[in-house]
Amino acid sequence: MTRTIVKAACPHDCPDTCAMRVTVEDGRAVKVQGDPDHPTTQGALCTKVARYPERTYHDERLLHPLKRIGAKGSGRFVRVGWDEALDDIAARLRAIAARDAEAIVPYSYAGTMGLVQGESLAARFFHKLGASRLDRTICASAGAAALRVTYGKSVGMHVQHFAESKLILIWGSNSIASNLHFWSIAQQAKRQGAKLICIDPRRTETADKCHQHIALLPGTDGALALGLMHELIVNDWLDHDYIERHTDGWAELRARALQWPSERVAKICGIEADIVRGLARDYATLTPAAIRVNYGMQRVRGGGSAVRLIAALPCLTGAWRDRAGGLLLSASGWHPVDSAALERPDLLGARTPRIINMSTIGADLLREASPAFGPKIEALIVYNSNPVAVAPQSREVVAGFAREDLFTVVLEHFRTDTADYADYLLPATTQLEHFDVHKSYGHTYALVNHPAIAPLGEALPNTEIFRRLAARMGFDEPCFADSDEAIGRQAFGAAIDFDALCRDGWVRHALPDAPFALGGFPTANGRAQLAPADLGAADFVAPYESRASAPALAARYPLAMISPPARHFLNSTFVNVRSLRSIEGEPLLELHPDDARPRGIADGARVRVWNDRGRYACTARVSERARPGVVVGLGVWWRKLGLEGTNVNELTSQRLTDLGRAPTFYDCLVEVAAENTE
Ligand SMILES: Nc1nc2c(c(=O)[nH]1)N[C@H]1C(S)=C(S)[C@@H](COP(=O)(O)OP(=O)(O)OC[C@H]3O[C@@H](n4cnc5c(=O)[nH]c(N)nc54)[C@H](O)[C@@H]3O)O[C@H]1N2
Numbered sequence: 001m002t003r004t005i006v007k008a009a010c011p012h013d014c015p016d017t018c019a020m021r022v023t024v025e026d027g028r029a030v031k032v033q034g035d036p037d038h039p040t041t042q043g044a045l046c047t048k049v050a051r052y053p054e055r056t057y058h059d060e061r062l063l064h065p066l067k068r069i070g071a072k073g074s075g076r077f078v079r080v081g082w083d084e085a086l087d088d089i090a091a092r093l094r095a096i097a098a099r100d101a102e103a104i105v106p107y108s109y110a111g112t113m114g115l116v117q118g119e120s121l122a123a124r125f126f127h128k129l130g131a132s133r134l135d136r137t138i139c140a141s142a143g144a145a146a147l148r149v150t151y152g153k154s155v156g157m158h159v160q161h162f163a164e165s166k167l168i169l170i171w172g173s174n175s176i177a178s179n180l181h182f183w184s185i186a187q188q189a190k191r192q193g194a195k196l197i198c199i200d201p202r203r204t205e206t207a208d209k210c211h212q213h214i215a216l217l218p219g220t221d222g223a224l225a226l227g228l229m230h231e232l233i234v235n236d237w238l239d240h241d242y243i244e245r246h247t248d249g250w251a252e253l254r255a256r257a258l259q260w261p262s263e264r265v266a267k268i269c270g271i272e273a274d275i276v277r278g279l280a281r282d283y284a285t286l287t288p289a290a291i292r293v294n295y296g297m298q299r300v301r302g303g304g305s306a307v308r309l310i311a312a313l314p315c316l317t318g319a320w321r322d323r324a325g326g327l328l329l330s331a332s333g334w335h336p337v338d339s340a341a342l343e344r345p346d347l348l349g350a351r352t353p354r355i356i357n358m359s360t361i362g363a364d365l366l367r368e369a370s371p372a373f374g375p376k377i378e379a380l381i382v383y384n385s386n387p388v389a390v391a392p393q394s395r396e397v398v399a400g401f402a403r404e405d406l407f408t409v410v411l412e413h414f415r416t417d418t419a420d421y422a423d424y425l426l427p428a429t430t431q432l433e434h435f436d437v438h439k440s441y442g443h444t445y446a447l448v449n450h451p452a453i454a455p456l457g458e459a460l461p462n463t464e465i466f467r468r469l470a471a472r473m474g475f476d477e478p479c480f481a482d483s484d485e486a487i488g489r490q491a492f493g494a495a496i497d498f499d500a501l502c503r504d505g506w507v508r509h510a511l512p513d514a515p516f517a518l519g520g521f522p523t524a525n526g527r528a529q530l531a532p533a534d535l536g537a538a539d540f541v542a543p544y545e546s547r548a549s550a551p552a553l554a555a556r557y558p559l560a561m562i563s564p565p566a567r568h569f570l571n572s573t574f575v576n577v578r579s580l581r582s583i584e585g586e587p588l589l590e591l592h593p594d595d596a597r598p599r600g601i602a603d604g605a606r607v608r609v610w611n612d613r614g615r616y617a618c619t620a621r622v623s624e625r626a627r628p629g630v631v632v633g634l635g636v637w638w639r640k641l642g643l644e645g646t647n648v649n650e651l652t653s654q655r656l657t658d659l660g661r662a663p664t665f666y667d668c669l670v671e672v673a674a675e676n677t678e
Pocket residue numbers: 013014015139171172173174175177178179199200201202204217218219220221294295296297298300562564565566567568569570571572666
């Protein structure tokens with residue numbers, strides 16, 4: 001028997017981006033483990049990714065190209081050869097492009113976070129073609145826009161330094177479920193006496209293990225941040241020197257914050273005023289104080305403003321002076337990725353194709369041609385994403401994908417909800433089968449992923465599929481012939497030692513320890529911008545849908561619904577892995593006993609959840625994890641593996657956030673009833 005250990009990286013959309021070691025016996029991957037030497041992975045993987053071989057060798061893996069024979073969405077296909085599939089796809093795309101290439105739209109997100117299998121050859125292909133460009137907003141763009149406005153980029157603390165903090169606010173994040181390796185670091189701090197406070201409408205498993213849980217109403221974080229500022233001002237807990245030297249716009253933001261005494265904040269957030277005051281006192285006095293802010297709060301109308309307000313806090317107290325103080329939302333901006341080399345926007349030449357927002361794909365697929373919109377969407381090429389399950393307002397998304405006149409190509413591992421609507425379904429390799437390099441949005445190491453096994457069946461890497469398509473389209477620029485390793489080398493350019501990366505598995509970027517101790521934010525003038533000229537100081541922006549902001553709607557749909565990820569799924573990935581699905585059980589809606597009782601809903605009852613946009617069937621979990629008035633529809637199930645072919649995105653809307661054009665998944669009013677009581 002031959003046995004080798006291959007250095008790899010977890011490809012999934014998660015801040016942890018773990019370094020992995022894959023054990024291969026006689027050409028078969030038998031085990032994946034966390035790399036014990038990688039500082040943030042520390043030898044541990046989450047339950048999901050530890051099952052990566054089960055996912056890779058799943059008996060439903062797509063192994064051959066398939067062509068649709070049944071009606072759209074029926075999932076009926078026949079096997080075809082690669083040449084037949086690619087010749088036909090190229091011919092169809094050429095015919096559309098001859099009329100208007102912008103009628104072709106790429107649709108992709110972070111099914112793999114790899115820089116090679118993500119937007120490298122694929123982006124080159126669509127740039128050369130002149131296809132519509134995709135605004136990749138579905139996850140993080142509200143928060144990213146807020147950080148860009150305030151700090152200049154998506155940058156923050158090094159995650160390791162939270163171990164030395166004395167106060168950690170875990171704000172809008174269920175770290176145990178979605179950022180496990182940060183949680184280990186927070187535990188270290190806790191053992192050394194740090195206080196942990198979780199700010200989350202849901203009493204998550206993370207909230208259970210913090211010293212304090214503040215269960216505010218969804219979409220009210222901006223008000224809470226203003227309330228904290230108010231307390232910092234009236235108690236003079238400010239670092240005047242830091243504000244003076246390293247920020248702009250405090251006078252304007254200060255005037256705004258003075259309008260937010262604790263009582264006003266408490267009413268909006270649905271908590272006690274003493275809680276606001278106590279939180280402010282802790283934040284000012286337990287130093288160094290660090291904030292792990294995450295995406296929970298930015299999936300509402302005012303998500304951008306909320307993140308701007310929270311990002312101002314460590315500038316006001318000077319928390320940045322210590323490496324264990326400050327804030328981390330995303331570390332993406334620390335990675336010296338050469339996206340122009342990867343994506344080659346120069347291939348567009350003088351063209352500036354229209355931009356389609358991925359978060360409104362449902363509505364956009366249903367739009368006719370118009371001067372404002374441009375051509376009707378005629379073709380969609382989907383890779384690294386499962387929009388039929390994850391995009392908001394499923395009814396429109398499904399109606400769009402079901403259009404008989406839409407030509408849809410899907411590159412996938414499995415027959416997902418989206419794959420069912422493909423005209424051609426092309427089998428892609430998994431992380432064990434292809435080469436890649438990675439950055440991370442939760443730490444500051446670059447990682448390599450060496451292929452551990454040969455591709456299964458006829459699966460090909462995304463890059464190779466686009467390479468072969470490019471050849472058929474007659475795209476002959478040398479960049480279409482770059483190998484995956486060559487692209488990997490271009491990803492970080494001269495900023496890292498690529499050979500060391502390939503040898504060691506990961507390298508740390510050279511960065512300052514306490515990045516903003518002396519200011520030096522990556523803004524135009526090096527100062528944090530608290531009230532930039534174009535936007536002014538941020539204010540609280542109420543949700544589109546809440547009892548306070550939309551009372552007429554709330555009379556019909558009185559419950560606010562959030563839909564955070566289930567712990568054993570990764571968005572909609574892993575839902576088809578049986579051992580993980582059996583842990584999650586079935587699609588659940590958590591609701592508080594006070595909301596269940598008057599509706600006659602018992603724990604375990606089948607319920608329907610609905611609003612004007614749609615209807616979702618699931619099972620009630622009556623639990624105090626939900627706060628009164630807020631229900632929790634844990635995401636994101638495959639529709640066809642859920643009940644009645646629905647998932648939680650039946651209910652969510654395509655309205656966008658105040659900054660970043662992002663979706664508002666957690667800004668959603670619903671009503672719930674037991675299934676047998678119409
Ligand atoms: N196991 C697992 N891990 C994942 C994912 C997954 O699906 N499963 N998804 C990955 C992806 S794509 C991402 S973007 C990250 C997301 O990472 P996070 O943003 O940390 O996501 P969650 O852990 O869902 O944390 C969001 C928390 O915010 C809470 N929340 C909802 N609305 C509000 C609000 O208005 N205010 C506040 N303060 N809190 C609110 C929710 O109850 C939830 O507990 O996680 C990644 N990691």
